[in-house]
Amino acid sequence: MSRGLFGNWRFRSTRPAFAPGEEIRAYLTGFDPATGVGTVRIGDTVLQVKGAAAGQVDQLVDLRVESFDAGRAVGEAVLRR
Amino acid sequence: MNHDIIRFRGGKAVSALPVLFFIAWAIVQSGLLGIGDTAGLIVGMLVGLVLGMLLVRGNWGAYADAVVEGMAQKVAVTAIVAWLWAGMFAATLQVGGFVNGLGWLADALGLGPALFPAVTFLLAALLATGIGTGYGTVIAFVALFFPAGVALGADPVLMFGAILSGAVFGDNLAPVSDTTIVSAVTQDSDVGGVVASRFKYAIIAATLAFIAYLAFGFASSGAMVDGDAAALFRAQSDASGLFHLLPIALVIGLAIRGRHIIEAISAGLILAIVINLVFGLAPATDMLAFRVAADSWAAATFGGWPLVEVVPAAAAGVGGSLYDGPVGFATLAVLILLVLGGAQVMIRGGGFQALQDWLLRKVAKSVRSAEVTMVSVTAGINAAITINTAAQIAIAPYIATIGKRFNLNGYRRANILDANTSALGYIFPWAGGVLVGYTQMQALVTTYDWFTPAMVVEPIQAWPWVFHGWLLVAVFLFAAWTGFGREYTTDRISKGGSSA
Numbered sequence: 001m002s003r004g005l006f007g008n009w010r011f012r013s014t015r016p017a018f019a020p021g022e023e024i025r026a027y028l029t030g031f032d033p034a035t036g037v038g039t040v041r042i043g044d045t046v047l048q049v050k051g052a053a054a055g056q057v058d059q060l061v062d063l064r065v066e067s068f069d070a071g072r073a074v075g076e077a078v079l080r081r
Numbered sequence: 082m083n084h085d086i087i088r089f090r091g092g093k094a095v096s097a098l099p100v101l102f103f104i105a106w107a108i109v110q111s112g113l114l115g116i117g118d119t120a121g122l123i124v125g126m127l128v129g130l131v132l133g134m135l136l137v138r139g140n141w142g143a144y145a146d147a148v149v150e151g152m153a154q155k156v157a158v159t160a161i162v163a164w165l166w167a168g169m170f171a172a173t174l175q176v177g178g179f180v181n182g183l184g185w186l187a188d189a190l191g192l193g194p195a196l197f198p199a200v201t202f203l204l205a206a207l208l209a210t211g212i213g214t215g216y217g218t219v220i221a222f223v224a225l226f227f228p229a230g231v232a233l234g235a236d237p238v239l240m241f242g243a244i245l246s247g248a249v250f251g252d253n254l255a256p257v258s259d260t261t262i263v264s265a266v267t268q269d270s271d272v273g274g275v276v277a278s279r280f281k282y283a284i285i286a287a288t289l290a291f292i293a294y295l296a297f298g299f300a301s302s303g304a305m306v307d308g309d310a311a312a313l314f315r316a317q318s319d320a321s322g323l324f325h326l327l328p329i330a331l332v333i334g335l336a337i338r339g340r341h342i343i344e345a346i347s348a349g350l351i352l353a354i355v356i357n358l359v360f361g362l363a364p365a366t367d368m369l370a371f372r373v374a375a376d377s378w379a380a381a382t383f384g385g386w387p388l389v390e391v392v393p394a395a396a397a398g399v400g401g402s403l404y405d406g407p408v409g410f411a412t413l414a415v416l417i418l419l420v421l422g423g424a425q426v427m428i429r430g431g432g433f434q435a436l437q438d439w440l441l442r443k444v445a446k447s448v449r450s451a452e453v454t455m456v457s458v459t460a461g462i463n464a465a466i467t468i469n470t471a472a473q474i475a476i477a478p479y480i481a482t483i484g485k486r487f488n489l490n491g492y493r494r495a496n497i498l499d500a501n502t503s504a505l506g507y508i509f510p511w512a513g514g515v516l517v518g519y520t521q522m523q524a525l526v527t528t529y530d531w532f533t534p535a536m537v538v539e540p541i542q543a544w545p546w547v548f549h550g551w552l553l554v555a556v557f558l559f560a561a562w563t564g565f566g567r568e569y570t571t572d573r574i575s576k577g578g579s580s581a
Contacts, residue, residue, distance in 0.1 A: 009281050025571070025574060
């Protein structure tokens with residue numbers, strides 16, 4: 001739903017932060033067939049994703065954040081389904 | 082669908098040949114030769130598609146399939162449907178004298194030459210936002226506001242820039258604008274959502290542009306004053322045209338509430354027709370007329386019936402705003418389908434992938450550089466494809482892929498895409514928006530005795546004065562750099578994006 005004409009008048013970080021346990025939906029932006037680990041890049045924040053498949057790149061996936069290092073803007077997440 | 086890879090003699094880059102040939106054709110035709118004819122661009126795309134096929138290795142079947150596959154995309158059909166509805170609506174407001182109503186308002190407020198460019202920008206923006214066609218706005222305002230403003234002593238170049246700026250504002254923000262619809266559909270978003278989210282960029286640029294037109298208006302006013310022109314302006318103006326603010330408000334309101342564009346515009350169209358008939362703003366035949374040839378059996382039998390006009394044989398045909406409005410988009414519709422066919426060849430041939438990989442690997446290394454790349458690539462493609470909707474459709478898949486790789490949500494992607502195509506489509510001297518205004522302006526010389534060729538603004542003179550266009554690009558470069566208005570998919574998923 002739209003938030004109206006005066007929504008989101010703000011400056012958004014290049015490195016958004018997430019909390020462990022947080023459930024998010026985002027595009028899977030990469031997959032390494034050698035390690036079987038997927039990547040979800042949100043701005044300049046990078047989450048390593050377990051349980052993803054190569055065919056899911058550029059698809060929306062549901063994730064649960066497991067850990068997050070706000071200083072380096074990196075974390076780990078698992079596929080929820 | 083056939084997903085075969087098409088192999089070209091000379092490698093993947095050759096798959097871009099049909100589109101590049103079309104771009105070169107557009108530059109030569111509209112840029113060098115000064116022919117702003119959309120149907121001519123269709124020939125360029127057709128020839129490019131034929132030439133590209135000659136360079137395919139082996140079977141031509143996959144190439145032909147790719148062309149048809151590209152043309153059959155839902156995005157094109159959705160856009161064309163919207164143009165047809167918007168075309169009927171815009172033309173019906175025009176026959177109802179909406180521009181004359183705006184003229185009355187300007188006169189009632191006692192506008193002088195210093196204020197005229199700034200107010201022209203506001204009113205052009207209002208009209209373009211209501212009817213969604215920047216080209217229509219440019220034509221209407223060059224016909225009515227431009228001579229009046231010049232006659233009152235406003236700077237012609239500043240007046241033309243203000244009109245083009247208003248068209249940019251409307252093309253960018255209007256729910257019924259073809260570019261607004263294309264930007265939403267290609268980026269998995271709803272029209273209401275993109276309009277609401279792009280308001281902030283548009284209003285910041287417009288506020289600064291308004292101030293600039295005021296400042297330059299005061300600095301340059303008083304060059305010449307013509308009493309005849311002022312009288313003419315008042316004679317054409319009529320407050321009753323302002324009744325058409327009601328259907329415009331209805332369409333905008335329904336569109337922002339997320340109603341389908343066919344529903345919203347149909348409702349507005351019916352209201353506009355009722356207003357035209359009830360208040361006598363336009364006879365029914367101004368909206369729909371069956372013009373039968375005099376001396377024919379049909380004229381003898383049906384002459385005098387409602388909606389039937391008897392005309393000389395050479396003028397026979399269907400007419401009225403319900404005809405003129407959508408028919409104007411038919412040529413553009415065919416061009417869009419063919420450009421999408423050419424783009425699909427580039428996708429199947431690997432040229433698209435190669436360019437996208439290069440941008441992602443070498444240029445877009447952070448979200449900030451990705452957004453700056455999206456702004457500049459979108460702006461740049463308009464230099465080549467002078468019809469801004471066509472440029473937007475060609476670049477839309479790149480914007481979608483680059484943006485998704487940084488999880489920018491559909492609204493942010495749509496806003497970057499639309500703002501920069503809307504702006505540059507009225508800035509480059511060979512842009513369609515500039516050329517339609519120039520064409521209309523040349524006609525003024527024969528329309529008014531007092532309008533001299535020296536008052537005509539050449540396309541090459543206009544570009545520095547399209548303040549809203551330049552400021553919109555500047556606002557987006559600022560937004561890309563600072564993160565102003567940025568939204569990720571984790572902040573909000575655009576409506577229409579959940580199944581992507």
